[in-house]
Amino acid sequence: MTCFIDTHAHLDASEFDADRTSVHQRARAAGVACCVIPAVAAANFDTVRLLAHAQQDAYALGIHPLYTQQATEADLGQLDAALTAHRDDPRLVAVGEIGLDGFVPELNTPNALAQQQLFYKAQLKLAQQHQLPVILHVRRSADLLLKGLRNTPVVGGIAHAFNGSLQQAQAFIAMGFKLGFGGALTYDRALQLRRLATELPLSAIVLETDAPDIPPHWLYTTAEQRAAGEPQGCNEPAELPRIAQVLAELRGISIEALAQATSANARQALPRLQ
Numbered sequence: 001m002t003c004f005i006d007t008h009a010h011l012d013a014s015e016f017d018a019d020r021t022s023v024h025q026r027a028r029a030a031g032v033a034c035c036v037i038p039a040v041a042a043a044n045f046d047t048v049r050l051l052a053h054a055q056q057d058a059y060a061l062g063i064h065p066l067y068t069q070q071a072t073e074a075d076l077g078q079l080d081a082a083l084t085a086h087r088d089d090p091r092l093v094a095v096g097e098i099g100l101d102g103f104v105p106e107l108n109t110p111n112a113l114a115q116q117q118l119f120y121k122a123q124l125k126l127a128q129q130h131q132l133p134v135i136l137h138v139r140r141s142a143d144l145l146l147k148g149l150r151n152t153p154v155v156g157g158i159a160h161a162f163n164g165s166l167q168q169a170q171a172f173i174a175m176g177f178k179l180g181f182g183g184a185l186t187y188d189r190a191l192q193l194r195r196l197a198t199e200l201p202l203s204a205i206v207l208e209t210d211a212p213d214i215p216p217h218w219l220y221t222t223a224e225q226r227a228a229g230e231p232q233g234c235n236e237p238a239e240l241p242r243i244a245q246v247l248a249e250l251r252g253i254s255i256e257a258l259a260q261a262t263s264a265n266a267r268q269a270l271p272r273l274q
């Protein structure tokens with residue numbers, strides 16, 4: 001059976017509270033052998049760790065840029081302590097999700113940006129000290145993220161839901177990163193993203209759903225459809241093979257070849273996934 005790794009799935013999200021066990025079972029039945037569950041704030045460090053153990057998945061610990069405004073210095077201390085306490089846990093594969101968000105207006109005031117940068121830089125230092133790769137949130141922030149990595153190099157990792165330029169992609173690759181692709185490339189109109197996912201070397205690509213976010217086109221409902229009572233489909237790891245099929249067709253390779261290469265790439269980016 002073709003095996004996939006979902007390198008980014010927020011399986012602790014409340015969207016899955018009603019049927020978390022079935023979501024897990026559907027993922028395994030679809031051939032998704034492992035999911036990486038990133039934390040977003042100190043408050044969910046224990047949750048993602050326990051969930052990864054219960055489901056035989058993997059997890060990452062970090063403070064997400066969208067959560068930096070409520071975060072404090074003490075949360076960084078908690079992250080450092082958790083990385084130390086679980087240093088021998090084979091399911092702890094990275095520091096993440098960390099990064100910078102240049103899209104959300106409230107986070108792009110001078111004060112909010114300074115707070116984002118403070119947490120990004122501090123967490124890069126922790127990743128460096130603990131010799132762990134990082135899982136990066138990149139949204140209109142690729143150049144600033146790359147600058148941070150040049151100042152505080154880490155062992156590599158994943159630039160998740162990548163949507164930058166080819167030059168930015170190559171800069172991440174040169175720093176030992178893989179680029180995460182998921183549901184966004186299933187849209188016909190995503191021309192630039194599709195071109196990028198087709199032109200990059202296969203060795204640079206990992207797959208992800210970002211569940212429950214970034215629904216592939218077959219789950220997406222428009223604002224009008226939602227107003228008419230049709231719910232937004234919930235994205236989940238079991239969608240990964242169908243997303244992969246789209247990418248395999250764009251690249252003109254078999255889905256087996258894509259699954260095998262991207263799984264190997266994920267293990268290279270996050271060595272503890274071995």
Ligand SMILES: [Zn+2]
Binds near residue numbers: 008010038097
């Ligand atoms: Zn995420």
